[in-house]
Amino acid sequence: EAGVAQSPRYKIIEKRQSVAFWCNPISGHATLYWYQQILGQGPKLLIQFQNNGVVDDSQLPKDRFSAERLKGVDSTLKIQPAKLEDSAVYLCASSLEGLARGYFGPGTRLTVT
Amino acid sequence: EDKVVQSPLSLVVHEGDTVTLNCSYEVTNFRSLLWYKQEKKAPTFLFMLTSSGIEKKSGRLSSILDKKELFSILNITATQTGDSAVYLCAVRSTGNQFYFGTGTSLTVIP
Numbered sequence: 001e002a003g004v005a006q007s008p009r010y011k012i013i014e015k016r017q018s019v020a021f022w023c024n025p026i027s028g029h030a031t032l033y034w035y036q037q038i039l040g041q042g043p044k045l046l047i048q049f050q051n052n053g054v055v056d057d058s059q060l061p062k063d064r065f066s067a068e069r070l071k072g073v074d075s076t077l078k079i080q081p082a083k084l085e086d087s088a089v090y091l092c093a094s095s096l097e098g099l100a101r102g103y104f105g106p107g108t109r110l111t112v113t
Numbered sequence: 114e115d116k117v118v119q120s121p122l123s124l125v126v127h128e129g130d131t132v133t134l135n136c137s138y139e140v141t142n143f144r145s146l147l148w149y150k151q152e153k154k155a156p157t158f159l160f161m162l163t164s165s166g167i168e169k170k171s172g173r174l175s176s177i178l179d180k181k182e183l184f185s186i187l188n189i190t191a192t193q194t195g196d197s198a199v200y201l202c203a204v205r206s207t208g209n210q211f212y213f214g215t216g217t218s219l220t221v222i223p
Contacts, residue, residue: 031209042117042201042213043156056210091155095209101147102203102211104155 002026004105006092012111018080021108025073025094031055033102034067034077035091043091049075082112115140119202119214127222130192134217136202137184146178146185149201151216156201159187192221 005024013019025032030051035043046065048056051072060067064083069075079086089109093102117138126132138146145163149156160169162178162185169176173192178185189196199216206212 033211042215045211048210101158101161107155
């Protein structure tokens with residue numbers, strides 16, 4: 001079974017630049033999550049999709065972050081403009097409604113200089 | 114406010130020691146509790162617990178849930194250097210949301 005795919009794996013940008021991350025969940029998984037994990041902390045939920053609808057985006061900094069999930073499959077997360085404090089690993093995860101386990105992708109490590 | 118609290122934040126032990134990691138939670142509409150191991154990459158799944166008192170076991174790792182007292186423990190016996198990692202506890206709600214703790218960083222010294 002193919003896992004959750006993410007790209008790029010690493011990205012270095014300067015502050016005020018824009019960046020986009022891509023996630024392809026496991027086939028058939030209706031729920032998709034984007035997490036931000038700052039070094040030394042647990043993952044923090046940014047946004048949760050159920051198919052192509054947003055379930056929870058309460059912790060998404062909407063002035064600079066946006067996410068979409070077209071056709072209920074792939075998803076992109078964008079940051080515009082980036083700040084130094086956005087340096088983190090961005091994890092994508094997906095799950096089936098009936099299963100409690102979340103499957104994680106390898107993550108994208110973002111460094112903002 | 115829903116929250117998951119893990120303790121200790123970090124732990125250093127010698128190979129062969131036994132460790133116990135703690136996870137307490139306050140999450141409305143609890144569905145399940147999960148343990149993940151995170152090395153220098155994305156978290157990998159260890160256990161999912163839904164019922165109190167039933168121990169889940171995988172090799173040297175075991176975990177149990179107490180839904181009355183709202184906590185779980187993860188035990189690792191005969192630790193090895195390969196057990197060095199951050200161990201994350203997460204609670205899943207019936208709304209399909211995951212709430213993570215900050216993790217326990219375990220270092221096993223040869």
